[in-house]
Amino acid sequence: MPISTGFNHIGTLTTDMNRTVRFYEEAFDAKVRGEVPPREDHPWMKVVDIGGGAALNIFEVRAEEIIGERRRQGHRGAVDHFAFAVDSRATLEKMSERLVAAGAQEVGEVHQLGATLSLFFRAPDGMELEVCCPAE
Numbered sequence: 001m002p003i004s005t006g007f008n009h010i011g012t013l014t015t016d017m018n019r020t021v022r023f024y025e026e027a028f029d030a031k032v033r034g035e036v037p038p039r040e041d042h043p044w045m046k047v048v049d050i051g052g053g054a055a056l057n058i059f060e061v062r063a064e065e066i067i068g069e070r071r072r073q074g075h076r077g078a079v080d081h082f083a084f085a086v087d088s089r090a091t092l093e094k095m096s097e098r099l100v101a102a103g104a105q106e107v108g109e110v111h112q113l114g115a116t117l118s119l120f121f122r123a124p125d126g127m128e129l130e131v132c133c134p135a136e
Helices: 017-028 089-102
Strands: 009-014 031-036 045-051 054-060 083-085 111-113 116-122 128-134
Touching (some): 009 017, 017 031, 017 045, 089 116, 089 128
Parallel strands (some): 009 054
Antiparallel strands (some): 045 054, 111 116
């Protein structure tokens, strides 16, 4: 059995903190749980609770500080993508509408990948992300 109990947080970069946080609030009912104001030695950061004990640590940076083209796997920077978990296919299918309403781009179709159902999309800042559930 793994010693880890799962993810605590994932750090991600954006050029527009307000747009990015609003997207996760609207699409996933996420909640801001903490904030570090910008300082000379640290960018503006918000801790966004996405459920299940996991969070996004979102840092606002200048566009030139975000490496990678964000369009092709292997060229998206150090974090290629991450996936949100939901409990069922019904919830996964509802996510398409929520994502579009919240400003996601390129929301795909639900696909089965082994024992997992998957839905890919692009967040408003262009990062490719995924929502998954068991394929029961």
